[in-house]
Amino acid sequence: xxxxxxxxxxxxxxxxxxxxxxxxxxxxxxxxxxxxxxxxxxxxxxxxxxxxxxxxxxxxxxxxxxxxxxxxxxxxxxxxxxxxxxxxxxxxxxxxxxxxxxxxxxxxxxxxxxxxxxxxxxxxxxxxxxxxxxxxxxxxxxxxxxxxxxxxxxxxxxxxxxxxxxxxxxxxxxxxxxxxxxxxxxxxxxxxxxxxxxxxxxxxxxxxxxxxxxxxxxxxxxxxxxxxxxxxxxxxxxxxxxxxxxxxxxxxxxxxxxxxxxxxxxxxxxxxxxxxxxxxxxxxxxxxxxxxxxxxxxxxxxxxxxxxxxxxxxxxxxxxxxxxxx
Numbered sequence: 001x002x003x004x005x006x007x008x009x010x011x012x013x014x015x016x017x018x019x020x021x022x023x024x025x026x027x028x029x030x031x032x033x034x035x036x037x038x039x040x041x042x043x044x045x046x047x048x049x050x051x052x053x054x055x056x057x058x059x060x061x062x063x064x065x066x067x068x069x070x071x072x073x074x075x076x077x078x079x080x081x082x083x084x085x086x087x088x089x090x091x092x093x094x095x096x097x098x099x100x101x102x103x104x105x106x107x108x109x110x111x112x113x114x115x116x117x118x119x120x121x122x123x124x125x126x127x128x129x130x131x132x133x134x135x136x137x138x139x140x141x142x143x144x145x146x147x148x149x150x151x152x153x154x155x156x157x158x159x160x161x162x163x164x165x166x167x168x169x170x171x172x173x174x175x176x177x178x179x180x181x182x183x184x185x186x187x188x189x190x191x192x193x194x195x196x197x198x199x200x201x202x203x204x205x206x207x208x209x210x211x212x213x214x215x216x217x218x219x220x221x222x223x224x225x226x227x228x229x230x231x232x233x234x235x236x237x238x239x240x241x242x243x244x245x246x247x248x249x250x251x252x253x254x255x256x257x258x259x260x261x262x263x264x265x266x267x268x269x270x271x272x273x274x275x276x277x278x279x280x281x282x283x284x285x286x287x288x289x290x291x292x293x294x295x296x297x298x299x300x301x302x303x304x305x306x307x308x309x310x311x312x313x314x315x316x317x318x319x320x321x322x323x324x325x326x
Contacts, residue, residue, distance in 0.1 A: 003102060005098075009045075016044055019091060022092035033059070067174075069171060091203055093201075094130070097200070101113055101115070112160050112161075112189065113159045113194075141235065146244055148237060149249075152178075155178020165185050175220030175221050183231040190235070250319060282303045298310070
């Protein structure tokens with residue numbers, strides 16, 4: 001069973017060798033690695049060509065910059081394996097990752113395989129020994145107490161069946177595109193498995209957009225939250241999982257994004273995020289049973305007037321009080 005590894009690369013010369021070496025050192029050898037140089041202006045492209053010259057399993061695509069989602073899509077278009085696994089240019093895999101993905105696919109028939117990950121500040125330490133039962137297990141998403149969003153968490157720590165993902169591709173969302181992609185695959189199949197062991201070291205560093213308060217981060221969050229909430233509703237989550245989805249999305253909307261535009265210095269950026277917030281809130285109110293009837297009426301009333309005062313008084317403050325009492 002061939003596994004297609006897709007790595008989007010943009011100005012990652014500081015980290016890319018760690019990622020590529022972690023693919024080379026996999027104990028499972030039946031793989032192809034499609035590296036998409038997304039218009040890098042540093043030495044990333046040359047490093048990719050160097051690895052491709054040494055190992056024919058590496059394939060390199062050089063393209064104009066179009067963003068991470070477009071780079072992943074370009075790699076998926078060239079993939080030939082039965083499974084597509086994604087690796088970011090600044091992350092590394094445990095040597096057993098691809099073997100366990102293949103074994104889990106064989107044992108469970110799952111079309112979406114999720115595996116554990118660990119945040120690291122540097123790629124200097126090794127991986128912890130794997131437990132004897134590291135192979136994945138089937139997950140019934142509808143009966144879980146934890147929302148499907150939390151099951152997906154880091155979209156990069158996911159492998160999908162190429163037959164199931166088919167024409168599904170990453171959207172142009174600047175935040176959450178990986179979650180939306182995984183949820184779309186789950187909507188088509190619904191058969192998922194999880195490998196609990198941390199097989200990915202996820203590098204955290206100041207250059208990541210998710211670590212900076214910016215218009216792109218805030219607006220992107222406003223855009224993707226209704227997308228994932230709507231998809232979880234279509235998946236038909238069980239009562240406990242649906243409640244967890246509502247908590248996850250509401251925490252971000254009411255505890256992080258409400259009024260967040262005031263953190264921006266530029267007036268035009270503040271207005272962009274403000275409008276994105278109200279649009280997102282209206283879309284959430286349109287999702288059946290996302291809000292209780294009483295809270296939905298309060299949300300719609302605040303949205304009509306775009307009134308933060310009404311929203312805080314009748315929605316945000318009661319919600320925060322409820323969360324403190326849980």
